[in-house]
């Protein structure tokens with residue numbers, strides 16, 4: 047982990063978002079060359095059901111949380127599609143090790159789901175559709191990109207992930 051972290055009230059949220067985006071690399075490595083499709087609607091529904099139940103348990107309206115997690119899933123697909131096409135074009139960059147999706151990668155995604163939900167709860171009052179929220183979003187997103195030295199593909203994914211945060 048970097049010594050400096052993304053800044054502002056959404057800094058901790060952006061840090062978790064980046065960690066989830068980076069796990070997309072491991073999802074892609076697990077699936078690449080196996081014929082397993084990037085899209086898994088059954089898994090997506092399980093995540094969104096958990097998000098709904100946990101949001102209610104935390105006392106948050108579930109709709110904004112579901113919207114946020116749909117964006118996290120879309121961001122993971124941006125990463126996976128981008129890496130698949132990169133690895134087709136540059137075979138030398140293909141992953142050498144194939145992580146196991148079910149036992150290695152998804153459990154880490156599940157942990158992040160809980161951490162992200164706690165951070166959504168902590169920032170609930172700040173995540174409103176107004177100019178200040180938009181500024182905090184850009185501040186957190188930009189600093190996260192820089193702190194983690196993200197390439198264009200991963201920056202694009204983080205932007206997708208952060209888009210709904212002012213829609214509570």
Ligand SMILES: O=C(O)C(=O)C[C@]1(C(=O)O)C=C[C@@H](O)C=C1
Pocket residue numbers: 073084085086087089090093118119120122123147152155
């Ligand atoms: O778990 C997977 O298979 C993933 O590709 C990860 C993920 C996600 O972001 O949680 C993304 C796309 C799939 O449709 C389902 C879930």
